[in-house]
Amino acid sequence: MQNKFHIQFCFVFICIMLAFTMPIFAQDYFQDNFSLTETYLAISRPEVVCNQSNNPAWQIRDYTDNNMSYGVSFDFDNGDFALPYIPSINRDVNYTAAGQKKLFENGLFTGYVSYHQQNMDDKKWVHNRLPYRGIPFLLADSSTGGMELNGIHWQLGYSHKLRGDKLYLGSSLFYNVDEEHKTIFPKPINKHRDIAFTTGLGSKLSSKINSGISITYFDFQEIMKTSKYSLEQDKTPIFFNIRGLDNPIISRGQTSEERQIDITGYRATFDSDIQDLLADEIKLMAGLEQAESEAVDGGAYPVPQGTWASDRYFYSVRAAFSVFKSTRLEMFSKGQLNHQTADHPDINVGIYEYHREQILAGIAWQFPVGRLFEIKPSVYGASQYLKREDKFNGILDYYPATIYGGSLKFQFFQYKGVLSSLEMGTSFLESGNTEMFTDRIGWYFNQITAPEAEYYQSNKIRPWASAEVRWNYNPNLDFLLKIQYGQIIPDSHYFENSRRSSLKVDFCVEY
Numbered sequence: 001m002q003n004k005f006h007i008q009f010c011f012v013f014i015c016i017m018l019a020f021t022m023p024i025f026a027q028d029y030f031q032d033n034f035s036l037t038e039t040y041l042a043i044s045r046p047e048v049v050c051n052q053s054n055n056p057a058w059q060i061r062d063y064t065d066n067n068m069s070y071g072v073s074f075d076f077d078n079g080d081f082a083l084p085y086i087p088s089i090n091r092d093v094n095y096t097a098a099g100q101k102k103l104f105e106n107g108l109f110t111g112y113v114s115y116h117q118q119n120m121d122d123k124k125w126v127h128n129r130l131p132y133r134g135i136p137f138l139l140a141d142s143s144t145g146g147m148e149l150n151g152i153h154w155q156l157g158y159s160h161k162l163r164g165d166k167l168y169l170g171s172s173l174f175y176n177v178d179e180e181h182k183t184i185f186p187k188p189i190n191k192h193r194d195i196a197f198t199t200g201l202g203s204k205l206s207s208k209i210n211s212g213i214s215i216t217y218f219d220f221q222e223i224m225k226t227s228k229y230s231l232e233q234d235k236t237p238i239f240f241n242i243r244g245l246d247n248p249i250i251s252r253g254q255t256s257e258e259r260q261i262d263i264t265g266y267r268a269t270f271d272s273d274i275q276d277l278l279a280d281e282i283k284l285m286a287g288l289e290q291a292e293s294e295a296v297d298g299g300a301y302p303v304p305q306g307t308w309a310s311d312r313y314f315y316s317v318r319a320a321f322s323v324f325k326s327t328r329l330e331m332f333s334k335g336q337l338n339h340q341t342a343d344h345p346d347i348n349v350g351i352y353e354y355h356r357e358q359i360l361a362g363i364a365w366q367f368p369v370g371r372l373f374e375i376k377p378s379v380y381g382a383s384q385y386l387k388r389e390d391k392f393n394g395i396l397d398y399y400p401a402t403i404y405g406g407s408l409k410f411q412f413f414q415y416k417g418v419l420s421s422l423e424m425g426t427s428f429l430e431s432g433n434t435e436m437f438t439d440r441i442g443w444y445f446n447q448i449t450a451p452e453a454e455y456y457q458s459n460k461i462r463p464w465a466s467a468e469v470r471w472n473y474n475p476n477l478d479f480l481l482k483i484q485y486g487q488i489i490p491d492s493h494y495f496e497n498s499r500r501s502s503l504k505v506d507f508c509v510e511y
Helices: 002-019 443-456
Strands: 067-079 089-104 107-126 138-162 167-182 189-204 209-225 238-242 249-252 258-275 281-297 303-322 328-343 350-369 373-390 395-415 418-431 435-438 459-474 477-491 500-510
Touching: 067 477, 107 167, 328 373, 395 443
Parallel strands: none
Antiparallel strands: 067 089, 067 500, 089 107, 107 138, 138 167, 138 238, 167 189, 189 209, 209 258, 238 249, 258 281, 281 303, 303 328, 328 350, 350 373, 373 395, 395 418, 395 435, 418 459, 459 477, 477 500
């Protein structure tokens, strides 16, 4: 028995060490969830009522009974430790209704609809909703003010069981439409329309192995407009057409601006669930994503502003072992790689490159403490770097970093229908040897790119805590409350006495 455990431990350890040789990407150090879906979509789907599998084929396999749920998800973050285009205060609310229903023996329908509201204070300059996802073609004006967004997003899915429990098939359709506007002159209006269609296949290869594959096609569109105005109003905004890290094209005295950005691409994902083979349970996922975009100005008479392409690879693996009779050991690793390029609108030449890699691995141990609760400590470490190159302006910056952290979770056993948990942790980022090369720089570099550089190369600490309570009021009704709070505290003279706080609250009623 002891030898079997040693073999299992060595096998997973070797797998994780091999995984460390694979480069990967993350949006940002503090996005610990390593968002593996909707990379370029700004919508944050409510976790409480919309926690669905990436592969829609597995929905009917995981089905237990028909249910409906209604929830509210609230996100709030504020603080002056942020990148230049991030608003000082951001409020995000989703009101969601979701459900699943089995209309016949082998078919399951799932879906949700959500009304989305967002309010931002002191949003500077740029109109684009995703200025830090790598796309260098940005439109901005000389104003700083609040922005408001209202929209609806929904998803419908269907999963079907074929050949008994041997083969599963599923599809889902996601759609989002919203409108965002700035509350001060020149009052730009941004309209978003996002579509994603996923189809998946799952198979029970044996009593111990389930494997599946899914493919997603996505089409995201953003149209940014400013209303026409008269120069006699004594208001002449300045517009900035940004194509990299410096030297934007400046327009003065224009009566309006319009830009459309379309992002299209696909994502292919492989997933597998292995039981009682080398470990008690092994879950793994890996995939690739390709996307491209074109920016045009001018409405009815479009003027190309540049093209952009992205290649992304990602994976995650988690293995669990029963070490003793009542304890559980988990080992995990995940990460991503992203490489992006952008080309000039008029001549066939690359003007910008973006490359980011990150890899993370850790270990957790879960064991009971008496009859009241069980405890789960975990530790992890990660390595990452970001490199950006503006070939037109002769600018290159490189930001390596090492990340390490840990958490402690208390899972309380159910008592009178109440199941609760409490978790807290801290993560640290230590910046490596930053490199910057600048041949020629101007005012935009000093105002925007230089503060970005200070942000990326700052050492950071992120303490956080979360609590979750589920109350089984009766056999047909559950209440769920989840609260998460965290801070980002920099160690930098540039951001002295500054920080960023975030609060997320989810409340859900399940029938």
